[in-house]
Amino acid sequence: MDILVTRRLTLRPPLDVDAEAITAALQDTNVTRMLTSVPNPYGISDAVEWIKKAQNNSNDLHFCIYRQKLLGVVSIRHSDSGLPDLGYWLERSAWGQGLMSEAARATVSHAFRKFGHDRITSGAYEDNRASTTILQKLGFQTEGAIVDHNATRNCDVTCNRMVLTREKFEQKFGSLDTSAAA
DSSP states (O other), rough: OOOOOOOSSSOOOOGGGGGGHHHHTTTOOHHTOOOOOSSSSSOHHHHHHHHHHHTOOOSSSEEEEEEEEEEEEEEEEEESSEEEEEEEOOOOGGGSSHOOOOHHHHHHHHHHHHHSEEEEEEEEEEEOHHHHHHHHTTTTTTEEEEEEEEEETEEEEEEEEEEEEEHHHHHHHTTTSGGGGO
């Protein structure tokens, strides 16, 4: 079981006891309106199913973000194309504190070391400036755009697709062979 500890956060794999907190956070439409693959409405059975899948998938990384309580989730899962893809969300009370930048940086660093990937993809809706800023801080660069259907908004939304190379990440944060990037 991988557990990451940053300056302010603990990232650990999801457990069954997280289902209620995940459900509560994902019932906030201000959170889910920025996510591509979350059912709306989001119920406890959705959380239980997601946790079970995360626990049974050793090819991906799924972390619950903790700071006194569950604040969100950060994941790197392999997309249909086989590329690792970074996704994340935070409950609204945790917005604007730099917590997701911290959690995503630790997760990306860990994924590059653990899986040896040369690149990681991600994306953010055009109107999600906070997420775009997080990705840019990590070194992600826009590669193109796609249109996704968003269940919360009940419409199609343009998503800017971005890519981060291992080389760019190491230029920004230092060699992954040291603890400097963690």
